[in-house]
Amino acid sequence: MIRWVAPLLLLVAVVAGAWSWQVLNAPITIVQVTGDLNDHERQAIRRAVSASLDRGLLGVRLAVVKDSIRRLSWPREVTVRRLWPAGLAIDVEKERAVARWGAGGYLSTQGAVIPGSASQDEAVQLPLLSSEVASPREAMEVYRVLSDVLAVHGERIAVLRESELGEWHVQLQGGLSVALGRERLAERMQRFALVYARVLADQLDAVGYVDARYSNGVAVRWDPPLVAYKE
Structure with missing residues (x-):
């Protein structure tokens, strides 16, 4: 019977891990954008990242989200982090007009x-x-x-x-x-x-x-x- 303990524990761990992933990888429903931005710029950021949000909170690749924002012409510094339980926090510092x-x-x-x-x-x-x-x-x-x-x-x-x-x-x-x-x-x-x-x-x-x-x-x-x- 001991022979079955190790495989059984492994199976339990896999199931628990899969269940935890499903629970924690919640759909992203909140995108919090901060910075000295106007409404048009905030909407532009949300449109830029929308295609990256369908992977869920754990599955989303923060580097990809950051790159999609930086492809806009005016962000200078971009910070992206997970916002538990179901959101992303994005902070953007704009290029300064000279x-x-x-x-x-x-x-x-x-x-x-x-x-x-x-x-x-x-x-x-x-x-x-x-x-x-x-x-x-x-x-x-x-x-x-x-x-x-x-x-x-x-x-x-x-x-x-x-x-x-x-x-x-x-x-x-x-x-x-x-x-x-x-x-x-x-x-x-x-x-x-x-x-x-x-x-x-x-x-x-x-x-x-x-x-x-x-x-x-x-x-x-x-x-x-x-x-x-x-x-």
Whole structure:
């Protein structure tokens, strides 16, 4: 009879395990979404994870759920955990908008186009970027490089535009416009910044436009005439 004890115990363990799995693997009926999100974003998350929920609370693969959320363009950090007895807790931290993009979008620090969530007052404080040739990520990289040059002189970019010819134009927060062309953008911005600090900063009201597309200087359009400064 002892011979039957071990197999019997094994059978009991298997049955108990299967029963426990069935009991604990309850259908997921609650998806709790937290984070600084609006209703549209919360619904987008629920739609993104809906296909992963039919495996039950124990069967659901949290990594798959997390990946489905991260495929949306705007989540930066995503945390997913089981919420007993029948739910998932999802916490999402969004990418922060650092620039306006085109007609109504926003860009993250990585140059990803993300939905706008900034208030109207916050949005007008963000620089406006647009490009006809470069990608959003490339435009953001140009913005970062040029901003670093200007920051040394206490200036900031309000508008950065690329034309259909691939030429870049910058408008500073004070309203001054600078043409940079298609190449050597950082070098040309540095040349402009030096002229700005030495000559233009104290008389901006008289400056209409700066053309920095020259190899050894910049051209300044006054009201009038046109004066060229060379290093």
